[in-house]
Amino acid sequence: MHAIVEQLKSTVAATAATDIRAAFASDPKRFERFSARMDDLLMDYSKCAVNDEIMVQLEKLCAEGGVAAKREAMFAGEAINFTEGRAVLHTALRNRANTPVVVDGKNVMPDVNAVLHAMSGFAEGVRQGTITGSTGKQITDVVNIGIGGSDLGPAMATLALAPFHDGPRLHFVSNVDGAHIADTLKLLQPETTLFIVASKTFTTIETMTNAATARTFIADALGEKAVGDHFAAVSTALDKVGAFGIGSERVFGFWDWVGGRYSIWSAIGLPLMIAVGADNFTEFLSGAHAIDNHFRTAPFRENLPMLLGAIGYFHRNVLDYPTRAILPYDQRLSRFPAYLQQLDMESNGKGVTLDGTPVKGNSGPVVWGEPGTNGQHAFYQLIHQGTSVIPAEFMIAAKGFEPELRHQHELLIANCLAQSAALMKGRTLEEAKGQLLKSGMDAAKADHIAPHRVFTGNRPSITFVYEQLTPFALGRLIALYEHRVFVEGVLFGINSFDQWGVELGKELATGLLPVVQGKAGTDGQDASTTGLVGALSHLAG
Numbered sequence: 001m002h003a004i005v006e007q008l009k010s011t012v013a014a015t016a017a018t019d020i021r022a023a024f025a026s027d028p029k030r031f032e033r034f035s036a037r038m039d040d041l042l043m044d045y046s047k048c049a050v051n052d053e054i055m056v057q058l059e060k061l062c063a064e065g066g067v068a069a070k071r072e073a074m075f076a077g078e079a080i081n082f083t084e085g086r087a088v089l090h091t092a093l094r095n096r097a098n099t100p101v102v103v104d105g106k107n108v109m110p111d112v113n114a115v116l117h118a119m120s121g122f123a124e125g126v127r128q129g130t131i132t133g134s135t136g137k138q139i140t141d142v143v144n145i146g147i148g149g150s151d152l153g154p155a156m157a158t159l160a161l162a163p164f165h166d167g168p169r170l171h172f173v174s175n176v177d178g179a180h181i182a183d184t185l186k187l188l189q190p191e192t193t194l195f196i197v198a199s200k201t202f203t204t205i206e207t208m209t210n211a212a213t214a215r216t217f218i219a220d221a222l223g224e225k226a227v228g229d230h231f232a233a234v235s236t237a238l239d240k241v242g243a244f245g246i247g248s249e250r251v252f253g254f255w256d257w258v259g260g261r262y263s264i265w266s267a268i269g270l271p272l273m274i275a276v277g278a279d280n281f282t283e284f285l286s287g288a289h290a291i292d293n294h295f296r297t298a299p300f301r302e303n304l305p306m307l308l309g310a311i312g313y314f315h316r317n318v319l320d321y322p323t324r325a326i327l328p329y330d331q332r333l334s335r336f337p338a339y340l341q342q343l344d345m346e347s348n349g350k351g352v353t354l355d356g357t358p359v360k361g362n363s364g365p366v367v368w369g370e371p372g373t374n375g376q377h378a379f380y381q382l383i384h385q386g387t388s389v390i391p392a393e394f395m396i397a398a399k400g401f402e403p404e405l406r407h408q409h410e411l412l413i414a415n416c417l418a419q420s421a422a423l424m425k426g427r428t429l430e431e432a433k434g435q436l437l438k439s440g441m442d443a444a445k446a447d448h449i450a451p452h453r454v455f456t457g458n459r460p461s462i463t464f465v466y467e468q469l470t471p472f473a474l475g476r477l478i479a480l481y482e483h484r485v486f487v488e489g490v491l492f493g494i495n496s497f498d499q500w501g502v503e504l505g506k507e508l509a510t511g512l513l514p515v516v517q518g519k520a521g522t523d524g525q526d527a528s529t530t531g532l533v534g535a536l537s538h539l540a541g
């Protein structure tokens with residue numbers, strides 16, 4: 001592995017591969033050679049600093065890194081999340097072929113299908129008004145209370161599929177900051193509101209606290225007895241849900257082999273199903289299943305997740321780029337960058353390899369982004385002219401959902417394509433100067449100003465194009481990125497499926513609560529924490 005990375009570095013240096021602009025000038029077939037397609041989903045990576053030699057080496061890297069074998073181990077239900085002793089089987093949740101998937105000697109598909117069936121019954125009941133609030137009124141608003149993977153997936157996907165949303169209004173409360181639930185409850189009538197408490201562990205303090213506040217909201221308005229009619233729960237910890245007082249017919253389970261950040265396909269998707277209906281939810285699962293099959297069968301140069309993972313690794317560990325920007329040209333994907341932050345950074349933000357030794361080189365990059373065109377008017381300045389190279393990942397649909405606003409979609413497309421072209425081409429000093437002279441500026445001033453108007457170019461980007469953001473297309477896009485994170489994780493040599501890094505802060509918060517409440521002193525706290533506690537309590541009065 002290490003040898004191939006070194007080889008890749010010398011290939012980059014020797015072949016001037018980073019001159020993407022020159023590569024386009026000398027090869028009219030560059031787009032055909034460095035793009036891949038799965039049905040209507042096109043991945044154009046020709047604007048990355050790759051050539052055939054580099055692609056051959058990346059393929060070799062994936063082969064030597066054992067990506068294919070590890071992929072099959074994942075699909076087969078092996079306990080690849082070894083630090084938690086768990087299989088990693090979000091793929092079983094969308095296994096529309098229904099082929100057996102065996103964990104600990106048991107085929108999990110009957111359970112998967114049974115929960116899906118129960119979810120559909122409940123979701124359709126709420127949508128059609130056969131499942132009502134305690135006073136018999138139809139549910140108009142559903143509030144999902146969850147955080148992390150129990151929030152980001154359904155929140156992102158519900159927004160993404162707004163054109164398919166014909167069920168009750170949806171709200172998402174995640175933050176333990178009381179402002180979040182208070183601002184949400186202000187909009188709602190208890191009689192017509194359903195809360196879904198979503199937590200894999202059913203112990204997460206934010207979710208449990210918000211759920212208790214929501215419970216009081218219902219009990220105060222409609223009486224204690226009404227609580228059961230206004231709550232449902234999603235969890236792997238069914239015993240803990242029982243103690244909260246939610247009837248078993250309103251509890252939807254999933255399993256420890258579903259990671260929180262991979263759980264949108266499970267009962268965690270219930271709010272999405274209530275919003276768009278069971279058929280659209282099934283389409284969403286089918287899109288992900290299509291990518292699963294593609295990932296397992298397509299040869300390297302046609303395999304979108306493999307290519308995306310290999311190029312991601314190349315950017316991070318061969319070219320040393322510290323971040324990647326996710327730039328959907330789709331307003332409805334505005335939460336997709338946040339979703340990918342958890343997916344990618346919680347999975348691959350690790351410092352040790354599988355054998356516990358420090359990672360050589362880098363592991364996962366910082367992932368960030370905002371939808372275009374908004375980002376263009378905010379931070380693209382740095383992407384174009386800043387001192388760090390930031391690989392950008394663009395995505396755009398050929399068709400919007402507003403035929404009457406087609407001209408707006410055309411503007412959106414033009415902007416998306418213009419940005420990746422500008423990043424690649426840049427503008428030389430001569431070009432900048434020529435433009436200024438043409439505008440009538442005198443030569444001395446043009447000399448002075450031109451350097452500020454230079455774009456280095458050669459800044460890499462990947463563009464995804466698809467027909468339309470349907471449930472199927474969204475499922476496909478998410479699964480594509482899940483497998484990209486998998487490929488990169490294998491190449492980094494890490495366990496992508498645990499998240500010990502979130503634990504320390506949680507532990508310290510538990511210890512600090514009595515200190516903040518004034519029930520315990522600051523003995524044993526560091527001086528900064530002691531000072532901050534003092535300042536906050538003084539200001540609170």
Ligand SMILES: O=P(O)(O)OC[C@H]1O[C@H](O)[C@H](O)[C@@H](O)[C@@H]1O
Nearest residue numbers: 148149150199200201204260502
């Ligand atoms: O679903 P829950 O058990 O409430 O967990 C919610 C989230 O919190 C944790 O801290 C993890 O870092 C996330 O992976 C998880 O999605």
